[in-house]
Amino acid sequence: MTEHITPDIRPKDDSMPLVSIIAPCYNAEKYLDVALASIFAQDYPNVEVIIVDDGSTDNSVPMLRALQGQYDFQLYSQANQGVSAALNHGLRYARGEYVCTPDLDDIMLPSSVRLRADYLNQHPEVGCVGALIIYMDSEGNDTKSQKLAGIQKLSFDEILGDALVVGAPVSLYRMDALKTVDFYDPEIRVQDFQMTLKIASKGYEVHVLPVSVTRYRRHPNNLSRRYKVLFDADMRTIAPYRSHPAYNRGLTAIINKALKYAVVSDKKYAWTLLRSIPLRQFNRTTFRRFKRLLLHRQSS
Known part of the structure; x- marks a missing residue:
């Protein structure tokens, strides 16, 4: 399958809540072009994009600097500390009401941000809204898709007892919820389970939508x-x-x-x-x- 995404440059609409897209990067040079194109092809009109390189040893940082000539995003770098620390780094600069945390080896579908932002707009009790994944192999060929019959509403007891994770690439977080839980614990180097559980522990609802929003790339470095x-x-x-x-x-x-x-x-x-x-x-x-x-x- 050939991966080709044409960004659709849309005028910003400040009447919509700002979404901060914070993407950690670690040795993602092979996928940066298509990942960035998918982020900037979103049909939601009010986003800011922040990329934090977590000590990449490949050509990621020079590529990202070059891509800044094509796309409008902030770029920061840190020594390798893990994805949780990278996201905290990006959150220092984020101004959004909502926060999206895609991986730079995945591909966001064009309606990804809009579908989840609309849901948070309509459900102020929800601190994290997730959605579904289409799996693909390392070359971008779709392999299978997650399915869900309807909106899933997860309680804290369910999340803890079943170790349920609303994956970071398909989650949209309410910034107030992230602030309430004091952001990510950098000592926990994996980000999604800790944030799902922390947000639910503070009384926010966690919902999962029965729609696919991201193509998730499976490869040996997952x-x-x-x-x-x-x-x-x-x-x-x-x-x-x-x-x-x-x-x-x-x-x-x-x-x-x-x-x-x-x-x-x-x-x-x-x-x-x-x-x-x-x-x-x-x-x-x-x-x-x-x-x-x-x-x-x-x-x-």
Whole structure:
């Protein structure tokens, strides 16, 4: 599939709430052209774009500087500290009422910002609105799409107990909600679960729309492949809620998520994870992981 997006330059409409699009960048040179084109092809008329490079070692920063001749965006750089710190950096300069945090290896669909901003306009009780993803491979070929029958309204108990994540590339946050939770914890290097949970913990509603807004690129550098980093971030995220009744269920869900990758790539680590779950907290997913661990032969 050939990726080609023509930006549609629209006049700004200051009567609409300003949306700050803050995009962290780390070694994304291969995808910057198409990602930036999709951001500037949005049909929402009032956005500011802020890009924060998180210590890229490839040609990302020179490319971004060159692209500033084509697109109107702010560019900042920091030493590599992780995506949470990069987003905090960008938030220092953000003036928007709403905040969008796309990845620069993905492609935003043209109505992405508008659909979610309209929803926040109509639902002041919502602090974070998410939507769905179309998955694509590293070359931009669509592989599958998420489905949802209707608007999903997530409670704090559900988010914690099932370790539910409203992905950062499909989330639009209310700036007031981000300020209420004191932005991102930079010690937690993965951004989306911590923000989903923190916003819900403060009484804001979290909704997910049954519409696709982003084409998500799967490639070897995706964080989901670095499951140990993700596991550490998830554990840090739920740590403040140890006394909550849903904590143990959430802990099991997080371990099950790590086991999905560990059982095929690091059996020793998988056994360590499995033994950390009390037997009374095993669920169907845990037993499936256990069965796969017993049957799967790890390649050398």
